[in-house]
Amino acid sequence: MNSVRFFCFFLCLLSVFSSKASDIQTSATHIRGRVVDLHNGNPIAHAHIMIVNTQSGTISGSDGTFSINYHRPVRRLFITHIGYMQRIIEVAPGTEFLLIELEKQPVELGVVQVRPGINPAHRIIDNAIAAREQNNPKNLPSFTYTAYSRFVVSGRLPPPTDTTNMQAEPDSAQLRLQGFFDRQHLMMTETVSNRKVLYPNRSSETIVANRIAGFQNPEFAVIASQLQSFSIYENQLTLAGQSFVSPLSPAGRPRYNYQLLSAQPQGADTIFTITFSPIYGTTFQSLKGSMQITTQDWAVKHLRAGAAHPQPIVQFSIEQNLQKIDNLRWFPVKIAFDVETHLLNAEPFRLYGRGSTHLQNIVINPPLRARDLGAFQFDFAPNTDRGEDFWLRYRPDTLTTRHKATFAIMDSIGAANHWDRTFSRTQALMTGRLGVGQVDLGILDFLRYNDYRGFIPGLRVFTNNNFSHQVALHGHIAYGMRNQSLTYGLGGSLLLSMRHELWLGYRFDSDFVEPGSSNFLNAPRFLSPDGIRSYIMRSLDRNEGHTAYIHGRTLRHRLWIKAYVSDKTVFSETGYGFVANPLLATPPEKRFRFVETGLQMRFGVGERFFRTPSRIITLDGDGPIIHLNLAHGNSHFAASRNPYRRVELRIEDYFPIPLVGTQYWQVQMGMVSDAAPWHKMFTAPAAFRRFSIAIPNSFATMRFNEFASNEYLMVFFAHDFENLIFGRGQRAPNLLLLTHIAFGRLTNAQAHINAPFREMNRGFFESGFALENILNLGITGMGLEALYRYGAYAFPDFADNISVKLRLSILFSR
Structure with missing residues (x-):
């Protein structure tokens, strides 16, 4: 199955599970807002909103609106835009909507000289494009690293669309549901893996530790790695299975609008913060977001991007942090994505997810050979059930109370409600089978039709893994009404390896x-x-x-x-x-x-x-x-x-x-x-x-x-x-x-x-x-x-x- 379709299907299923879990049963921050001009109230597009003391943030849309999901409480936001004064906003606990007003000021970019008709961001982007081959980690002869990945799925009530009427009270069902998500997440996974890569396209990643709250299906362990490109220097960036023209590609250079937000000295180097979005009137698979580029090797230090025109069902954004490893090459040290769903309009909540991968023990150009890499892109070590001491060695932070509650409670809820069994049956439905105990029934075989045989009622039966992992049996029988013909068959197979x-x-x-x-x-x-x-x-x-x-x-x-x-x-x-x-x-x-x-x-x-x-x-x-x-x-x-x-x-x-x-x-x-x-x-x-x-x-x-x-x-x-x-x-x-x-x-x-x-x-x-x-x-x-x-x-x-x-x-x- 296509991994992205599998992921969207998985989120659909979770939206059903979450409503059931809330009946059985610190906090992340979810803020929406709008950035406007202080004097005329006009929306400010592409304003850069950063969480203070982090590298996380977002970009306002064409109507000035923005949304931030962060796994920790947010105290302050830093807002910048070319032509406006920078502003720091204090965020009170429980805030769901912010109206941010910016005051205009003359454009000043330190040593950057702005002249009519010349965009100062273009020189920086041109240098970064020229240096992208030497900065692309995929061009390394070989590399290895250990990755700690965390994937969290939770939910929240949407903020009021009418900000003038903030007193509207949610009903009791909504309050119960929100209370459930305030205490814990719906699902959480932790994974530690070792990856080896050999130029040009050999890769093998072994999962050495894995734990999942709410589900036991190990297939979720590779979700995060399938949703975005590893390298940000490719001509096309992959986001949730779709290819987008990269703002760091020669093809994207004349089609993106780049804005230089700031130039911050850092030792002998300067770090430029640049936003990008498609030029008005252009039509192509485009992104919008921001990046930080350093004059040291003209490398990207940080990138955050999402689809400029997101799909209505599932909306993704990605983030990467890069560092120079052993003073040799720039390499990703954190890869993250955010996802928000609008799958079931009838549900009083929205699902959102946050996936992050922290890369550790990075080795550039180790002496690898082809035989050092396994046959599988992803594989499991014999024992992935690890103790708490093992996890503490690789976690970049400690688990919050909400994280711990998720592991403690969701496993019992999932087991009591047979979530894995329900998931397996629903997954079988997507392949045309209906699971019933130890057998699957072919859905389309209950009643078929063609012009030669007319209506064809029938039955097709397969044994499944509940019956045996080594032996598979199948049989079918059907009757064609028009030509009055009986068809049938049977068979079996034995797994040898x-x-x-x-x-x-x-x-x-x-x-x-x-x-x-x-x-x-x-x-x-x-x-x-x-x-x-x-x-x-x-x-x-x-x-x-x-x-x-x-x-x-x-x-x-x-x-x-x-x-x-x-x-x-x-x-x-x-x-x-x-x-x-x-x-x-x-x-x-x-x-x-x-x-x-x-x-x-x-x-x-x-x-x-x-x-x-x-x-x-x-x-x-x-x-x-x-x-x-x-x-x-x-x-x-x-x-x-x-x-x-x-x-x-x-x-x-x-x-x-x-x-x-x-x-x-x-x-x-x-x-x-x-x-x-x-x-x-x-x-x-x-x-x-x-x-x-x-x-x-x-x-x-x-x-x-x-x-x-x-x-x-x-x-x-x-x-x-x-x-x-x-x-x-x-x-x-x-x-x-x-x-x-x-x-x-x-x-x-x-x-x-x-x-x-x-x-x-x-x-x-x-x-x-x-x-x-x-x-x-x-x-x-x-x-x-x-x-x-x-x-x-x-x-x-x-x-x-x-x-x-x-x-x-x-x-x-x-």
């Missing part, structure tokens, strides 16, 4: 399958494109037989290999027949037996893996996914044995292009022997229907079974302009340009009798566009997709070449 995810298995199936379909090695997905496409299929053949297989992972877990042997019989129900030798006057065969051995391989370039004590999780990768299928078999019919070979290759990847958008490519090709019947050939993935859900990587204007090939090439291309066309905002859609191309060659055409397909040698083309998130429902979005068929296989009637479909972005988000 957890480290390599090596499984030995067997299955028997009697089901209906599309002739000539492709099957690549992929993890099961809920509402996958192939799964949705099965609902609109109009011709299928019964496929019955046995398969024995073994599959596992190697090459740092990135290569997934499956070897199998199968014996299956296909019964043609479309009237199709095949004659092995058209020169002989033999009746066409409609029943085929295929005995086949094969290999399926999947290689994820740049994929990373997290090994927990119970399973291995695939994290987001940054390279192409390569699939390869190899098969050799014999087709038995007409008292003869006809050998065939089948090869398929698929490559898929995406390319973020700063200020242009993101391109998605999938290239697929295959070849099979001339003597293979239709069922072992390649049928182009058609998806035409007058109105249906858009299905990625299929041909929206192609009719079912219209084309089949012995050799083929398909290309699916999409370019997402993201926010570059319609701008940012809750209701701004995304524009995508789409093009799908296919070529195919059909050999031995005379051997296929009553075949519904034809050759595709002149090329099939369709192009169009999609508008995503026309209707933004928060977690999902609805849009439209329109494609037009053209070229040699276009229909005479214009309307027959058009396809308009509903596009749901949550189903197939990349």
Whole structure:
């Protein structure tokens, strides 16, 4: 699962748990406010609000508003802005809203000389950009460090939106809920890990200590590391899974507005505080925030940033502190993020979280070798249950009373309410399974539908980890109402090696399958494109037989290999027949037996893996996914044995292009022997229907079974302009340009009798566009997709070449 979608789902679940926990059951500071001009009351955008004696703070928005979440009481705030006098505000205990008025003054920046038309911040930014390669820690040959991470989730009542009426009393439920959060947090994790990094892209982090209040699921241990970039010097900064143009990149330099707030001497150096935000009228994935740059190596000492146009559901901001280690290189010493959710409007509170990682024992350029790093990006030491003495060695501060109460109380509340069990069941729901004791039930199998079989009530059952971690059993049964057909199957597998995810298995199936379909090695997905496409299929053949297989992972877990042997019989129900030798006057065969051995391989370039004590999780990768299928078999019919070979290759990847958008490519090709019947050939993935859900990587204007090939090439291309066309905002859609191309060659055409397909040698083309998130429902979005068929296989009637479909972005988000 995508780590950010998993995190947002996790916060949704916590919003439900928190209301229950409050019924069962010092303080952080939460302040909102507004910065205005003293004389005219106009809002002051991009004012810098810092907590005195810390490096934490925020920037006011375009309407002058700001919000601060801090894990300790806040006594004073320091406010600065170019052209206004600096001000220190005393914060009284319990304050929730501040109206801050600033008085104008002439611009004075010490030794910085401000001249008309010249922005003094630009010289500083230019120097920092020029020095970013030498200051980027990712360019080091190697480094190691120990990290202490803390992640806290809590909640609060939103402050009144009407500041003129501060006497409105919250109801008793709100008071009880706020009292709960004043005493303790909803969840808290502590983690200590050792990380080793070897240039250019080898990394291994071992979690040596871990404790979680409220939950026992160890997957939360890596949440913080997945939500932001480690290095702030990249062209693109990652924030909650989205890429933003860095204000320290050449592409960002002409598109950001930089303001120099202060220049503070520090010994022989000077530290400049600069705010940044997108220039008015520009449209790109932008950030807003502040940074401190020192004249020593023109390095960044501190950065705080958030999305300039945050999403309405979950809003993130990040923070980094950097120091020069051993007088060698600048390196992060603290990485933090804040998150606030607006997930359930009906709830009388908002969830917020604070994650921080403190880096210790940093070693620059240690003598590391590739074999010193493990196969997993994240791994667990054999024993992560540590005593208090261990934690005291790594905590940068002591736990507050609220922290201690969280560990003491939330574990018992979580156990009493079976939070881990509820979380596991809800997580299973996201994969299309409903957990019931020791088995999971396939949700979509209760009632399915397609045009060929009609309504298909059924049942699919899987054993889960409550049954066994080493043995997995499954079975299914269903009945097609339209063609009055019963389908069924069963199977099981045995885990041979957890480290390599090596499984030995067997299955028997009697089901209906599309002739000539492709099957690549992929993890099961809920509402996958192939799964949705099965609902609109109009011709299928019964496929019955046995398969024995073994599959596992190697090459740092990135290569997934499956070897199998199968014996299956296909019964043609479309009237199709095949004659092995058209020169002989033999009746066409409609029943085929295929005995086949094969290999399926999947290689994820740049994929990373997290090994927990119970399973291995695939994290987001940054390279192409390569699939390869190899098969050799014999087709038995007409008292003869006809050998065939089948090869398929698929490559898929995406390319973020700063200020242009993101391109998605999938290239697929295959070849099979001339003597293979239709069922072992390649049928182009058609998806035409007058109105249906858009299905990625299929041909929206192609009719079912219209084309089949012995050799083929398909290309699916999409370019997402993201926010570059319609701008940012809750209701701004995304524009995508789409093009799908296919070529195919059909050999031995005379051997296929009553075949519904034809050759595709002149090329099939369709192009169009999609508008995503026309209707933004928060977690999902609805849009439209329109494609037009053209070229040699276009229909005479214009309307027959058009396809308009509903596009749901949550189903197939990349």
